[in-house]
Amino acid sequence: MSKRKELEAKLIAHLRDDVVCVEKTDPRTIFIDVKRAGIREASKIITTAGARYLCSVGYDNIERDGTLGMIHTFALDDSDQFVCCRTSAPVGDPVIESITPDLPSAGWSEREVTDLLGLRFAGHPKPKKLVLADDWPDGIYPLRKDVPHNFVPKGAEDVAYELDEAPPGTKIVPVGPFHPSLHEPEHFAVYVDGETIKGCDYRGFMTHRGIEKLCTTQISYNEVPFIAERICGICGSVHATAFSQAVESAAGLVIPRRAEFIRTMMLEFERIHSNLLWLGVAGHLIGFDTVFMQAWRVREQIMWLCERLTGNRKTYGMILVGGVRRDITPEIADDIRRVMKNIEDDLTIIHRAIEKDTSIHKRTKGVGTITKQQALDWSLVGPVARARGVDIDARRDHPYAAYDEMKFEVPVLDSCDVWATLVIRVVETFEAIKIVRQCLDKMPGGEFFVEMKDKIPAQRHAITVVEAPRGESVHYVITGEDNRPERWRVRAPTFPNLQAVPLMLLDEQFGDFPIIMGSIDPCFSCTDRVAVVDLQTGQSSSITKAELDALSRRAQSPSHSLQTMLRG
Amino acid sequence: MWLTSKIKQILMVMKPGVVTLDYPNERPPVPANLRGQPVFDHQKCIGCGGCSDHCPARCILVRDVCQELRVMLYDGSRCTYCGRCADICPEKAITMSNSFEIACDQKEDITTRMELFMMTCQRCGRCYEMEKTNAIDRINLKGFRYDNLEQRALIRKTSETFDPALLKESDNYQRPSDKE
Structure with a gap:
């Protein structure tokens, strides 16, 4: 019995009517459409059949049938096949059950879809922002078709990412956004007890280029x-x-x-x-x-x-x-x-x-x-x-x-x-x-x-x-x-x-x-605000985004640069 | 073990010696088919806009200021030197030169601007039968085009006949925003 038939039989036995169809067109890829109620169960069945989770893809289907689509993809490494489990949720009620409790590596994929398409995941253990900037306005989902590619939203001041709470008895050591030992900018908050690391939180995606x-x-x-x-x-x-x-x-x-x-x-x-x-x-x-x-x-x-x-x-x-x-x-x-x-x-x-x-x-x-x-x-x-x-x-x-x-x-x-x-x-x-x-x-x-x-x-x-x-x-x-x-x-x-x-x-x-x-040979990039220390008074202050914008625009006339800013 | 490793490491460093080039005093030869700064030949250009349509960096702009005059502008400050324009050009008017030392103070120094006199086709205003047989290389933006040259913005809007209203509109182009 082929892997495809085996999977189909298992899915239908467990999910019955929730399975919409199993496509047979491509010999290498198995596309399975399920109703959204059965998505977590379906992903469990697929992983127990020996599939390895790859990633999840969200897409905007609003114009066609008023839904947001979601695809969980898996690989069957023994038989050189891919399994794509598709589902959708109406845009008025964009909630799908999360698969992260079963597959921890789906966590980021789902958070990304939430940020970019506004599809939410019930039961996600850490439903925080991942990709979008901290001051990105709520309710605008950049990957939806109605948002233009060159859209510039209004920035907001004093919005910061809330790091995870440090475990008791630990101190936070910030690594990044710029750090001499890492060759790209990213921000880690490392929780240490003495010299021993007890946990860490990551905030990246700050130069998400779209x-x-x-x-x-x-x-x-x-x-x-x-x-x-x-x-x-x-x-x-x-x-x-x-x-x-x-x-x-x-x-x-x-x-x-x-x-x-x-x-x-x-x-x-x-x-x-x-x-x-x-x-x-x-x-x-x-x-x-x-x-x-x-x-x-x-x-x-x-x-x-x-x-x-x-x-x-x-x-x-x-x-x-x-x-x-x-x-x-x-x-x-x-x-x-x-x-x-x-x-x-x-x-x-x-x-x-x-x-x-x-x-x-x-x-x-x-x-x-x-x-x-x-x-x-x-x-x-x-x-x-x-x-x-x-x-x-x-x-x-x-x-x-x-x-x-x-x-x-x-x-x-x-x-x-x-x-x-x-x-x-x-x-x-x-x-x-x-x-x-x-x-x-x-x-x-x-x-x-x-x-x-x-x-x-x-x-x-x-x-x-x-x-x-x-x-x-x-x-x-x-x-x-x-x-x-x-x-x-x-x-x-x-x-x-x-x-x-x-x-x-x-x-x-x-x-x-x-x-x-x-x-892990990481490949990421991000950016953050700049802190300026006034050497004479020893006071430190943060340059706001608006000031930073103004600074970079004046960069062509050097006399006006940082010094003026500091004196002011 | 430590000592033998260190001896091997000393030999590994000694053998090649100093390899750093004395640039810019000593210049290694430039490979013959380097993808350097693109050069535009205004004698050959027919103003079809194929390069503009297929530029991944969208740094070649086309603006029809009137029925007969088309301005083509290449903004080198955003160019990625992929050579896609040279591939697409039906008249071979674009060549990838081997000049690569093009850092400069003024954006204008690496900007190419061509003003082309265009004959008007009585049937459709602007029509080109591209020699391209590849279905995914066809020109999408046909007819008259109104990119904003000051802001270096490619505007994906075209018209079959010259439209002064669209030209005016492109003058006031601004990125969509919810800023006050």
Whole structure:
């Protein structure tokens, strides 16, 4: 009995009339429509059938039938299938039962939908704001179709996020919004008892850029990959590939095999450079800057290679819906082989020099431990999960592009700490070099781009996963009318991993905070207000948002800048 | 173990030596197909607006100030150098040059402005049969266009015939807001 029939039978046995339909169109994706009363039960049945929770997607369907839609997505890793459980709630009564009590990693997805679409979740353990700014007005939901993409709401003063209450007997140490040991702005309130961390609360999303809104209102299908690339400075091709695959899957477009090979190669280049970058950053975070300098020296070769190949060091702009933009010529293939050889040699030297270094062991072994069960509960992804004995890799479990033809190992370790993450990422770099070589050897000839003959039909749903260097990215696309997607949901790998950070930090030393945080290779950005200290009086004050706006507008006439502000 | 690791690390650092380039005194060669600053050829441009329609950064603006005069403006301060405009252009009027040292004090220094004299098609005012066969690359914004050049805002509103009212309206363009 196939997985699909098994699931259908179970759902109908338990939920009876609540199951509306089980779609049979796409062999890889199982779309299940349930009435909203049965959504929590349905998600329980799907997870007991062995599915792993991915993310939730909310969408605006008000114009069509006056409802807000909600999709919980799951992956069946054994049988290479996805389960999308769809439901909806009328806009007048937008409440759906929360699945977070059963699946803790759904917490952020649901909070995001509440912020952006106004769909509320009954029984959510922490129904706080997540994505929107603290002073965003109530009752305006930016992802709804009636809100324009460039809408500027009126700001409010003196609104602040209420942090979770500190556990008794602990002190709060704020880390961020800007902190020297973290390379992007974000805000953690860490609750410490002496040097031991007893909990933490996270407030981020402060520079939420609204990319999904922009791409569903302003630009057309083939421009989205270029914006998708800018979601992340490190795994750009991952997002562009995932989006393109989702659109191709929705449109039923088959791209040439050569394009799939080139995409695979671009993804592996990105993995090599990202893993080297992360190795350097990890070294830097534990105060071992030799590793930082050397790893980045080796990494520079791949940046130059990509510049020769694609015309840019990063944001390659190689991927389009329908294939890739540039071909691999025999000359560039020789160039790639030469660079791969250099990187392999250099990385071997670095690997040998640090693998037995006791100072690295002391800083990373036994640090940031969580058990395999916890990693599964919080649906961790990528090297962070593989370092906790969870054997998942989208490249092997849900092969896309040309990965079905590639032979590679997926390293899995079970020491559950930062050291295991480090080892996995170094081993994966060697594996990536192997994959690039296989791509070059096996690459078929022919076209590398195919055009769409007809318009992409509207209202098609598609989901894809792509294994980014730091974990698996999930993209969900609903196709729309005006040559652009109607809804596009991106779930980056940091989204689930960051939710488990409080758990990793629990009972660790405060000094290990940067490396634990760094071990998930977080990718976030946010901003906050600026505090100004008047040196003469020693008084500190906060610049309000209006003053900050005024300051930045006057920045072009330097004489008027901060000093005037302070004297005033 | 500690000592052997340290010796290996010293060798790892000694072998490559200093690799930092003496930029800007020493300039590494620029790759032949670098996606640098786009250059617009006003001799070739037919003013179809395809580049503007397909610019992911929406930094190429088109404004019809009257029936015969179309202003095209490229705002380099927002450009992401993806090269999408050069791909789309049916006349190959846009080339991605290899110049990349384009930091400057004035926005105007990296702005290209073209004023194109447009013949009027008796049938539809502005019509282009784009050579593009790809269904998802077609031009969405056809006809007369009224972007706001001062605010550098692309306005997704077009008309089949020249409409002075729309031109006037775009002069007063403001981002939607609930500010007083």
